[in-house]
Every structure is written in C-alpha cells, then in structure tokens.
Amino acid sequence: MPLVHVHGIDNRTPQDPEHVAVRDALYRQHVLAALGCDQGKTRVWSPWWGGLVAEPAWDWASLDLAGMERLGGAEDASAADAAVLDVAAQAGAAEPDRVLIAAAATSLQWAIDIVCGSLVGTEDELREGATFCGRATAYWAEHSDTGMRGDGPAVFPWLAEVTDDTELLERLSTELETWRPTEKTNIRTCAAGWETFGVASGVPRAARSVLRRLNSSAARAVTRGGAALLRGRPTRRLALLLGDVMGYFAQRDTAENSSIIALMSEAFDEAVGHAQQHGEPLVVVAHSMGGNIVHDLLSHFRPDLHVDLLVTAGTQIGLFEELKLFRASDRLLTGAGGQKVPALPNVSRWLNVVDPADPLAFAAAGVFAGAEDLNFGTGAWWAHGGYVTSPYFHHRLALRAAEGER
Template sequence: MPMVFVHGVGNRGGAAYRRRSAYQELLARLFLLPAVSDDPSGTPVAAPLWGDQAARARWQHASVPGRAVESLGGAGPDLDQDVVAAALEAVRWGRSGPDTVLLDLAAHRLEDAVDLLFAALPAASVDLGTLTRAAHEAVPVLAYLRAREGLYPDGSSQERHPWLAGLRDDRAFVTRLLQASEGWAFRADGTPFETREAPRPEVLGTRGLPHAVGWLRRQAVSAAQQPLSSRLIPALSDTVTACLGDILVYLKERGTVAEPGPIVRTVGSALAEAAEHRSDSDPLVVVAHSMGGNITYDILTHFRPDLPVDILVTVGSQVGYFEELKLFHASDEKVPNAQQPKVAPPATVGRWINVVDLNDPLAFSAAPVFAGAEDYRIPTGALWAHSGYLNEPGFYERVARRLRPPR
C-alpha cells in the first residue's frame, strides 16, 4: 500500500523537516497502516517537500512589526514554535511551574499530556534513534489509554489512572506512565489487550520520552521568565506569516494543466508515482495536512483528475473554506443550487476523511460542502492543535479506528 504525506505551510528543507518526516512515517507504520495493509513495514511512503518552492521573504520578514527588536530566546531555526506555545499554555494553567508542565495537563486530561509529550519529540530529539524508540513506546502507551477509556468512559483522569495521585514532577509522571502501560498492545483488529510477555526494551525508558521532558522543562523555564506576549505573539506571528505567504504564493504560481507551477509539479509527481504502485489489493493512502489538503484537492480535481486515491485524509485543512470562496480551479460558481446542494467529491477518490480539532482555528469542516466527505472531530482543546496532529500517535490510532471495517 503506497502512502503519501503532503505537508502544510511553513515547512522548509533541512534536518528538522527530515526528522519530523521520519518520525511521522514511523507513527503511520505503527498505527495507521496496519488498519489497511497486510504489510505496513513494507509500504513505500513518500513525503514530497513543496515548502522550498513556496514563500520567500526578500527582506527576511522585515515588514513584520517588532521583528528587529523581539527575540525568541535564541532557540534556533529548528524550534517548533507551536510546541513552545503549548509549553507556555501549560505553565499558565499549571500550579507548580516548569517541572510539572505535563503533570498539570494530565490532571485535567491525561491524553492531552501524552499528546504534548509526543508532539515535542521531533523538536527535542536530535537523532532518529531516539525518535524511533519513543515512537515504539507509543504503542503500549496508547493501548493502555484506550483500555482505560473503555473501562471508565466518563471517568476523570484520576479515576481512570489512580497512579497520578502523589506524583511530584514530570519525570516521575513519565516513569509511572511507562510502568502503567508496560505490556499493553493492540490486536490486529485494533482492540487493546494486556500481556506481560512483551517486556519494554530498557532504552525506551531512558532515551525516548524523558528526553522530551527535559526539553519541555527548558522551554517552560524560559517562558516563565518572560511575559507571555513576548514569546507567544512572535510565535503566532511566525505562524500567520508562514500561512499567508505559502497560500498566496501557491495561488499565484500554481499554473495551468499545460504548464503547472513548481509546487503542483512536486506534489503531483509524488502522487503519480505512488498511484503507479497501487492495485486493488494494495491501495493508495494520502494524508494531507493544512495547505497540503488544498494543494492535493486542486491536483486531484484539475491538474491530475486521472490519479486514483483510495483513501484521502485531510487534517487541519481549509478545503471546505477554500471551496466556499471558490478558490479552486475546479470550483463551480453555480454550486450550491436546488439540484446540487453540495460539491461532488473528486471522482477518483474512494473515501475521504477530514479531521478537525475543535481548538484549531485553521481547520475547517468538509462534509457540509462536499458530498461523501466524512468529518471526524478530535476535541483536544490544546493550543498546539494545528501543528500537533501528525506528531501525535493518537491521531494515527484514531484515524485507523475509522478505516478498519466494523467488527
């Protein structure tokens, strides 16, 4: 089963992008692909980088007010600013400070703390080995969470996980989380089960998740020493400029069917190559995040409407809103009308799942606009919602639940 990731705005080439892509591929192989493939480890996975052909500020964003005087703390270009914003939010909510960023979130909802822990890993880790070990550690952690969710569907974090009581800091929290989840796994049908016959490799407890704990603490210490606005506003400004810049450049330079623009060529070529390897027994899955969803939809409806995609997953995307504004080449100004209240989905797409976090201001529904689109809402309530999806094992596990045939 070939699979293609189409990234969103603000991604550029370099070590950080390669690290995130490798991590996301690992999570897809561990959680999503087993739901639809008999050989998840052998599936070819592509992640075309279109960001290097998107927005390039000729004056290095000098037009952004305060850019010359405001500082992001010397964190460096590889820092995930949205994860920093999440750490800021956790400190603001927390009662004790930087040593309890995760613990304070866990007291409200353990799943949020786990999402932040894994979302921080690509920014916190400098080597693929650490990410690989932590990604594998996600399997027992998520299986354990799913099992406790089933036992206590309406219970609080303390009721589901009594071991949370008495913990003093985030390192103790991660240690207890790993201990509580040890031996848990998923069956082939996605149901969690516990077995003590699968011990946790020692390296996972010392070089995976705790590595992210130290990084989050350093960010939180820095955040606590500054006014919230001095770090959050520049981070949000970076997000807005990246979003606007990449969208505008794509719309300006996407080209025509006869002469497609560079971004369309890059993504279209990856989709076409993956489509060549698909078959009835080996279908094609495309996961498109944010602006990547708009680019993918434009390609499948205008530039390459011949390309078959068996499963399309748009996540944190604006496809529905772009169609409301009639921004796609295939947009028909006469729809909606009395005879056609919704737009027909791309003709060659077998199933379309659109994932929306209710706290993500850049995520839009698709089902009210497109016939056949399935909206799936994830209610995390987290500040890092938009950039966090593809770094969180829970996203892949939740989508896999939707893709598995009903039992």
C-alpha cells in the same frame, strides 16, 4: 503500502527530522497497520513544496518595528490581558519537573501527546519512543473508554502517587508492561505496529530525553495560556501562512502546471506505481494548505490519479470551495436546494478531520458529497500543528480506517 503526506505552510525543507521520523513511525504503527500493510514494503512520500514558493525579497523587513515612531495614545490595550496569561503560564513553569503531571491531572492522554510531540534521539530511538506513546494511548483509550468514563487520577489512581515527571513515565512504563489489550483494543491497528517496532522494557531513551526539553514554553502549553496569543503582532509564521497561500495560488494561476503541481504529480506517480506493484491501497494524508493543493491536483490537474483513502486534517477545503478558489470550482453550483459538489470519482474514501480548537480547520461534508467530517477535539491552543505527532490522532484514525476495511 505507500502513503503520501502533504505538508501545510512554513515548511521549506525537512527542517525538523525528529518531527518527520515520529510522524512516519506513527503512520506505520497505526493507519498503515490498520489497512494490513506489509511493514517491509511500507514507504512514506513527503513532497516538500514550500521551497517552491518565493522567498521574501527584503528578508522580512515588513516584520521589523524597531525604531518606528509612535502615532500616540496609550499602550496596547491587550497588555493587561497578556499579563494575566503570563501569570498563569508562570504558575505552570514554577515546577518544570511536573509539567506532565499537571497535564495528566486533566488528561493522561494530554501528557502522552506532549511526550510524543517532544521526542528526541536517533531514528531508531524515535521509532521506539513513538511506539511507547502509541501503546500508552491504547492503554489510556481502553481504561477510560477514550475519555468517556473520565480521565486523570479519577480513572488512573496511580497518577496521585507520582511526585515528578520522571516517576510518571516510569510508572506508565510499568503499567504498560503488565497491561494486555482486550480483543476490542487488540485489533491489527495497534498490535502489528508494536510487534514490528518493539519496545524494550522501561522508558525509551527518546521519551526520557523529553524531560530535559520541557521548559517554560512547554509549561505554557500545559496551562493552555500564552500571552503571545493576545499580542497581535504578525510573526514570521503568520507571514509565511499568508505568503504560502497566496504564493501557491499566484503560481498555479500563471502556469497550467506550476512547479508545485509538478512536484506533487511526481510524488503521486511514484506512490501509485508502488501501490500497483505491491497490490496495496494508496493513502494520502494532507495537512492544512496541503489539503487544498491535493484537492486541486485530484479534481483538476490529475483526475487520472486514484486514491483509496484521503485524510485531510486542519484544512480549508470546504471554505475555499465556498469561495470558489479551486480550478475545478463551478461558480454556478451553490448550496441552494441542498446541492453539494459531487464526490471525486478518483477518491474511494475521504475523511476530513477538524479540531474545534483549530482556527484554520473547516468542515467539508456540508459542501462536498462523499466527505466524512470527524471531530477531533483537543481544546489546545496549538491544535493546528498538533495533528500528525499526536498518538491519539493516529489511534483514532486507524480505527476509522479499519472500519472501512471490514
């Protein structure tokens, strides 16, 4: 079964192969398994469009404030607030071997997501680590009713017995070895993925390696603080966000078939051919700016392409349509009288995932007919970049995908 993943901003090449390996393993283990894919025929396409956007002509000189003369006045008014957050961050960093314990005190799934997002190792080790995290997520979901019955030590009393992060992972591994999913949990979404990738007894090596990476920056994530949020200086990532968005639209509007659209068309054509060859559905997952590009592709440039399941996460499609930024946008069509943009005839199902903590995620169902908005709440300040390496995201997505197959 083919799946096309379309990335968002700040991706020039596969700069983080570990992130990609974990992401693709989670796709295979969850949503593709839920749709009944043949694991031996599964393939994930990742067209890297970011490298086709112009690079900065002065090597980011616009970000350099060194030597700049002060206009005058007091120091940045946010400095005091930033100091408060620094204290909170240091409180989490004071015990670096208890970062996961601190997270699990609020939510065991939070700790699992931190592990999965930090996995390191070979491709096989990463797959094994992702499988471990996926099974742990199903264990958490069953025991807590996906958090509805509570979380942390109140639901998992053994959390109060562990004294450091190594012990936490060891105990979680023991719990998983003795746990057997119920019929409700053991749908094909999870079981097929676990059987395919397998998990040896004990904590996978890739998960153990996480403990060496959890430093003060990870502790800041656990405390949900981080003074950088209040220090409003533009960063290279923010600059790339602006540059990639404007660069895509400038390129798209100067040529009917831009190099980005051409790259996307090629990847989609290959994926469609693979789907037809094996008689399987085509799944497309688009993150952030990738969702806007995919909408342009399917609504204007390549309406001949058919997608069985489109998943958009942390995207701005609803906002961009309200602003009439797409090539297919009709400026005469507004929300007056309850009107919506007609559903794309070449997309069988569209799930739009929004984390309320993600400032770059927008709803789509109020604008587009056929769009299903799904709330995926994490409350995390890193929400925008955390969708595709979160096993909980993949677990919930697989359940929704399976519902569409019934």
